[in-house]
Amino acid sequence: MAADSLIQAQTEGGLAGQQIDVGLQGDLDMRGNSSISARTTGTGKAAGISVTANSISLTDGASLTAPTDGPGKGGEVMVRANSVTIDGRDSTGATGIVSRSNAGATGSAGDITVNTTGQLVLEDGAVINASTYGLGSAGGVKVTAGSLVMKGNANGPVTFIGSDSGSSGQGGPAGIVAVNINDSAFISGNAEILSGTFGTGSGGKVTVSAGSLTIKSVVGEQVFTGISSASDPNSTGDAGSVAVAVKGQLALQDGGEISSSTFGAGSAGGVKVTAGSLVMIGNDNAPVTIIGSDSESGGQGGQAGTVTVDVGKSASISGNALITSDTFGTGKAGEVTVAANSLSMNGMNTSASCGINSDSLSSGQGGPAGTVTVNVDKSVSISGNALIRSDTYGTGKAGEIIVSAGSLAINFGETGFTGVSSQSAASAKGDAGSIAVAVDGQLALQDGGAISSSTFGVGSAGGVKVTAGSLVMNGNDNATSTFIGSDSLSGGQGGAAGTVTVNINRFVSISGNAQISSSTRGTGKAGEVAVTAKALSINSADTANFCGISSESDATAAGGDAGAVTVNVTGPILMENTAAIDSDTSGQGQAGVVKVSAGSLELRGKEIVGATRPDTGISSDSGLSATGNAGDVTVQVTGGISMFGDAYISSDTFGMGKAGQVIVVAKSLSMNGIYTDASCHISTESDNIGVGGDAGTVTVNIAGPILMESTAAIDSNTSGQGQAGQVRVSAGSLALRGNEIGSGTHISSDSSLFATGNAGDVNAHVTGGISMSGDASISSDTFGVGNAGQVTVAAQSLSMNSMNTSGLSIISSESLGGGPSGAAGTVSIRVADHIDMFKNAEISTDTFGGGKAGNVNVWAGSLSCTGDAGVSSEANLNSTGDAGDVNVIATGQISLSGHVNLGSQTFGSGKGGDVSLIGSKLVQIRGGASITAEASSSAPSDSGQIIVSGGNVQLNGGTINSEANGGSAGQVQVNSSGVLSLYQSQILAGSHQQNGGVIGITAPFLALNQSSVNANAYHTGGTIDIFHSELRRIDAQHRDRDVANGQSGQGRDFQSATDAERESGGLEPARLERRSLSSGPMRQEPGRGREQFHRFGPRRIAAGTRRLGDQLPGGAEG
Known part of the structure; x- marks a missing residue:
């Protein structure tokens, strides 16, 4: 048909128009505003248009039209051909196939059906459109073709196939749009398949099926390219649903879009996409490449719809590309579900968004975001700032996130955040959503990859639950922390963080700047953290940042509590360098308890310059500014625990709070x-x-x-x-x-x-x-x-x-x-x-100040002390406290040799303690060893008493000494049930300034060789009482001395022997000599001491002596 030619059937009354049938064996070529038109202005139905030809070409404003201007229904338009080409290039009006109910009309527009076995091409503003601008309904559009090519022009009118309700007021609904392509479909540049509404009418459903489908927008231009159903601003009608089914590959590039959106009070429809494979490629210089349903009204907006993407093979999302359902107003965002055999998401480090999400984006009265579910049979890879997320910026809650996969790898990019995330923003009052990630095989997070639910405002963060066959987390100091956790990051009246649960069937490896944690920086509580696995390795790899498992309250003022940390590993735990498992508080909040159980545990510490923690370990701490308490730490290991270097298991407080208990079982x-x-x-x-x-x-x-x-x-x-x-x-x-x-x-x-x-x-x-x-x-x-x-x-x-x-x-x-x-x-x-x-x-108890030294009690089978060893209680120089008692009991032998001291000494103003040494068998004191009770100060401090008891008691170069300087000496009692022998030894109870002590010796056999028993004093010398059956001097060439003298006491000779000795004439008499303990002149007239020798027999022991057992600990007897 030549330019401006016209074939028309018009109905103006109540009669129906007649059908316009065009049937050609050859081709139909319409150009230059030529038209075939069936119009009605009355109540009658407009005539229909039916065109059949080998090929049909509409160019330069040519059209097939069926409008209605009144109450009558517009006519249907049917096109059949082997191929159809519609090209709107250089046209001033619409080029294409149109059914329309014009403004003021109440009649509905008619349906449009296009059926071509070959290729359908629409270019440069070409349209197949059934629309209404009045109260009548728009007609449906059904297109069937072997292949489809739609090419738009960013600087021209939209190329589209669609049905819309164009009235901004009381408009009728748009019709259904169905496009079925047997082979490939290609939509590019400002071209779309759509159904929309601008008023009260609803948008229609849009369905597209194809063997393969490519949607590519224009780089550098903000134009829509794709498949959509929309409810525009000022409309109250709902947008329709969108369903796209592709047998092969579905590709969306550079802003290509499949969506259902509402910009008004109406709700968006659901979006369902099925494909053999999916490729989504975004570009920062183009609109977002998107599959989604959005409620984009900032006020009382309608709801977004659900988004379902089901891919039989691989799905790839890269650059500025999203599968999403968002709300910007009070309406709800929809659920998002993605299923695929494998999934790859790479944000290409774009500053825009990449991933799968449902967000509540209103900073005010926002509706809730929807649940995001991703089910992948095999591998999921997330990298370069890509995200699976659900966030809220207002009162609406973020949605739950559920991810299941055969394997999952998350690798951070250069900036931003990479991984699985739900956040409640600083302006939000709504809660962040919970996250559940289930991976059959390996879950790997690297270089800042994260699985996180967090809040920056008063809303609470959600819980995070991760299950996997194995878990590998590898951090990098040049990136943000590699992270599985839930945080409350508001510095003020913040919401609570959620619990974090990680269940791994095999091993967990955490290295570098990586952590599993829950924390709070405000009044909200941190969550509990629980990790279970067969094996666990934590290695900071020399990072200066935290590496490990934790729950922390980081607020320095009115902070919430940290949560409990539980780690349950059936096999080995290995922690190296600056690795940590802990729960800490820095403010009013309490730190949580930490419980670790394992088959074995190895902690290897290493000092790292600049590290937040210089060592490796398990702890619960209350920090320097904290008033909250640290928690208990319990470690239970069925096998062994090994700790090397700067390694710890601890609960500490650095502030006003209490530290917790530490329990270790292994x-x-x-x-x-x-x-x-x-x-x-x-x-x-x-x-x-x-x-x-x-x-x-x-x-x-x-x-x-x-x-x-x-x-x-x-x-x-x-x-x-x-x-x-x-x-x-x-x-x-x-x-x-x-x-x-x-x-x-x-x-x-x-x-x-x-x-x-x-x-x-x-x-x-x-x-x-x-x-x-x-x-x-x-x-x-x-x-x-x-x-x-x-x-x-x-x-x-x-x-x-x-x-x-x-x-x-x-x-x-x-x-x-x-x-x-x-x-x-x-x-x-x-x-x-x-x-x-x-x-x-040493076994000792000492005091250096006003406090008393304690007692020392030793019970043993046998005791051997050599080489400067000792058992003692001392009150040291300048102290005022008393020394304690020293009591040693052995059922077997006691041997003291070398410079050994067993005793109680005071060098200050306090009193000396008593000393008892009880052995059931041999007691040896030799080679310079001593048993002492001393008071060495010039203060009037008394020395303590001494009891030594044994089967045989041997002193060979040994000393038993109760000696005082300013005070009186204590009593010395030596008891032997066998032989008491002294060689080059001394038993002393003397005082430099006061009275000597009582010396009591009880032994069946007493042998002295080059030895002495002294009770000398500056004042009154002490008493020496010896009870014996036989007293023998081993070497007659030496004199042995038993002396109990004061300063002027006179020496006297005496002889004492048993009956057997008298009969044999065996003993040479011993000599008692006067002896002073002071090397200088005495200034006072002392009294005289007393010496008594007694044989054993049934008689009373002399007054002033003690029997063995009077002073023994626990009433022991010799």
């Missing part, structure tokens, strides 16, 4: 500080000088051996007002090996220099042996006004040897502060078998 425990400046420790501490809360109890229960080496420690300490906790250790065996670097190896509870709180009791119960070597200690000490605790040790055997180090192998309770310091505690040792003490080993 089959074996090995701790090695490997010569670091810090310590390898199991501890609880109150570390705020002067004002801190209490430290907690430490309980270590090991079925087998404990080995502690090189600055290893099990302790509970206080530096402030708070009390240190008790330390309880039980084991099959215990070995402590110290060195000269660091603070030594120790089990202790201490109250430090500026503390007012007490140290706690220390208890070590071992079914086997205890071995202590080098700088090793079991102790409870106080450096301040607080008291030290009691120390109790029980074992089968005990060996102590300082190994020539500058430190000591020591079991002690000490008051080490000068001035008004607290008291030391009692030290009690029970060993069923033998105690062996070598080279500077």
Whole structure:
């Protein structure tokens, strides 16, 4: 048909128009505004148009039209051809096939049907359109073709196939649009398949099917290209649903779109896409490439629809591309469901969005976002700022996120956020959504990849649940933290964070800047964190950032509580460098409890310069500015625990809050500080000088051996007002090996220099042996006004040897502060078998200030002390507290040799304590060893009493000495049920300024060789009472002396022997000589002492003597 030619059938009354039929064997070519038209202006139905030809071409404004201007229904338009081409190039009007109900009409427009077995081409503003601009309904559009090409022009009118309700007022509904393409469909440039409404009428449903479908927009132009149903601004009608089914590949590029949207009060429709494969490629210079349903009205907007994408094979989303359902107003966003065989998402580090999401984007009264569900049979890959997300910016809640896959890899890009996320923004009051990720195989997060639910406002974050076959998390200091967690990140009145649950069938590996955590920075609580796996490895890989598992309250003021952290691993846990499992608080909130269970546990610490935590371990802490308490820490291991370097299991407080208890249970425990400046420790501490809360109890229960080496420690300490906790250790065996670097190896509870709180009791119960070597200690000490605790040790055997180090192998309770310091505690040792003490080993309790030293009680099968070892209680120089008692009982032999001291001494103004040494068998004191009760100060301090008892008692170069300087000496009682022998030895009870003590000796056989028994004094000498059956001087060439003199006491000779000795004439008489303990002149006239020798017999013991057992601990008898 030539330009401007016309074929028309018009109906103006009530009669129906006649059908226009055009049937051609050849081609129909219409050009230049030529038209075939069937119009009605009356009540009658317009004539229909039917065109059949081999090929049909409409160009330059040519059209097939069926309008209605009145109440009559518009006519239907039917087109059949082998191919159809519609080209609107250079036209001033519409080029194409049109059915329309014009403005003012009440009649409906007619349907349009196009059926071509070959190619259908629409270009440059060409249209197939059934529309209404009045009250009548728009007609439906049905297109069937072998293939489809739609090409638009960004600078021209839209190329489209559609049905719309164009009235901005009381308009009728748009019709259904159905496009069925057997082979390929290609839509590009400003072209679309659509159904829309601008008024009260609803948009129609849009369905498209094709063998393959490509939708590509124009880079650099803000034009729509794609398939849609829309409810435009000012409309109240709903948009229609959109369904696209593609057998092969569906490709959307550079802003291509499949959507149903509402910009008004009407709701958007649902979008359903099925395809063999899906490729979505976005471009920052084009509109978003999108499959979605949106409610884009900023006010009282309608709801967005659900979005369902089902892909038989692979789905790929890259660049500025989204599968989404969003709301910008009060309407709800829809659910988004994506299913595929595999899924790849790569944001290409774009500044725009890439991924799958449902968001509530209103900053005010927003509707809730929808649930996002992604089900992938095989692999999911998310990288370069791509996201699966559901966020809220207003009152609406974010939606739940559910992801299931065969495997999942999340790899962060250069900026932004990559992974699975639900957020409640700073302006929001709505809650973030929960996240559930289930992966059959490996879940891998790298270089800042994250699975996160967080809140920045008053809304709460959601919980995060992750299940997988295995989990690998690898962080990078050059990226944000690799993260699985739930956070409350508002600094003020923030909502709560959610719980984080990670269940892994096989192994978990966390390395570098990576963490599983829940935290709060405001008043909201952090959530609980629970991790289960067969094996767990945490390695910071020298990062300066946190690496591990945690729940934290980071607010320094009115912060919420941190949550509990539970880690349950059936196999091994390995933590290296600066790895951590912890729950901490920095403010008013409480830290959570930490529970770790494992088949085995290995902690390897390493000092990292600049690290937030310089060591590796498991803890619950209350920070420096905190008033909240730290939580309990429980570690239960069915196998062994190994700790190396700067490694810890602890609960500490650095503020006003209390530290928690620490409980460790395992089959074996090995701790090695490997010569670091810090310590390898199991501890609880109150570390705020002067004002801190209490430290907690430490309980270590090991079925087998404990080995502690090189600055290893099990302790509970206080530096402030708070009390240190008790330390309880039980084991099959215990070995402590110290060195000269660091603070030594120790089990202790201490109250430090500026503390007012007490140290706690220390208890070590071992079914086997205890071995202590080098700088090793079991102790409870106080450096301040607080008291030290009691120390109790029980074992089968005990060996102590300082190994020539500058430190000591020591079991002690000490008051080490000068001035008004607290008291030391009692030290009690029970060993069923033998105690062996070598080279500077000590069992002691001391005081350096106003506090008393404690008592020392030792029970053993046998006792051997050599080489400067000792058992003692001392009140040191300038102290005012008393020394304590020292009591040693052995069922077997006691041997003291070398520079060994067993005694109670005071060097200050306090009193000395009593000393008892009870052995059922042989007691040996030799080679310079001594048993002493001394008061060395010039103050009137008395020395204590001494009782020594044994089967045979041997002194060979040994001393039993109760000696006072300013006070009186104490009583000395030596009892032997066999032979008491002295060689080059001394028994002394003397005083430099006051009275000597009483010396009582009871033995069937008494042998003295180059030895003396002295009770000398400046004032009155003491009494010496000897009860014997036989007294024998071993070497007649030497004089042995028993002296009880004052300053002017006179020596006298006497002879004492048994009946047997008289009969044999065997003994040479001993000589008693006057002796003074003072090397200088005496200034006072003293009294005289008393010497008495008694044979055994049924007679009363002389007054002033004691029987063995009068002063023994627990009423023991010899």
